[in-house]
Amino acid sequence: MMYGPWDGEAPAPSRNSFRGNRCAGCGGELDLTNATGRPRREDHVPGCKFFDRALKVMRYAKELRQVASEPTGRGSDRQRYLQKNAEDLSAAACTGDPVRAVKRLAEKYKAECEKGAKQAEAAEMLMQACQALASCKDPAPITPAPG
Numbered sequence: 001m002m003y004g005p006w007d008g009e010a011p012a013p014s015r016n017s018f019r020g021n022r023c024a025g026c027g028g029e030l031d032l033t034n035a036t037g038r039p040r041r042e043d044h045v046p047g048c049k050f051f052d053r054a055l056k057v058m059r060y061a062k063e064l065r066q067v068a069s070e071p072t073g074r075g076s077d078r079q080r081y082l083q084k085n086a087e088d089l090s091a092a093a094c095t096g097d098p099v100r101a102v103k104r105l106a107e108k109y110k111a112e113c114e115k116g117a118k119q120a121e122a123a124e125m126l127m128q129a130c131q132a133l134a135s136c137k138d139p140a141p142i143t144p145a146p147g
């Protein structure tokens with residue numbers, strides 16, 4: 001199955017914008033997903049590929065959150081940046097179309113990278129991770145610190 005081209009605009013992945021969403025794969029209403037803030041099997045028909053992808057995105061968000069809370073470098077700008085983007089990724093996982101949501105995030109990180117933002121190194125890592133997630137690959141392990 002090929003994904004796209006897409007019609008219409010997806011809502012930006014934020015915590016408040018996925019209310020009333022339906023899964024773009026199976027058409028299931030994402031009530032439990034919305035209520036709990038994580039992808040829920042109950043909202044999908046068995047074997048729904050979008051659910052699998054949502055889980056992958058969620059898993060990465062969780063890893064990111066772990067790295068962001070490691071004692072070394074706690075409170076650093078990089079950890080704050082990772083923490084913030086862990087939230088964005090969780091939100092992306094809960095949208096009706098997690099693939100499109102991570103693609104949009106990948107574009108956002110790419111832009112941050114290109115303008116040489118302070119967290120360009122982290123942005124590049126997240127961009128690559130989102131690109132991997134969008135093509136259903138496992139993202140590279142998260143590096144705790146540059147180098």
Ligand SMILES: [Zn+2]
Binds near residue numbers: 023
């Ligand atoms: Zn589904």
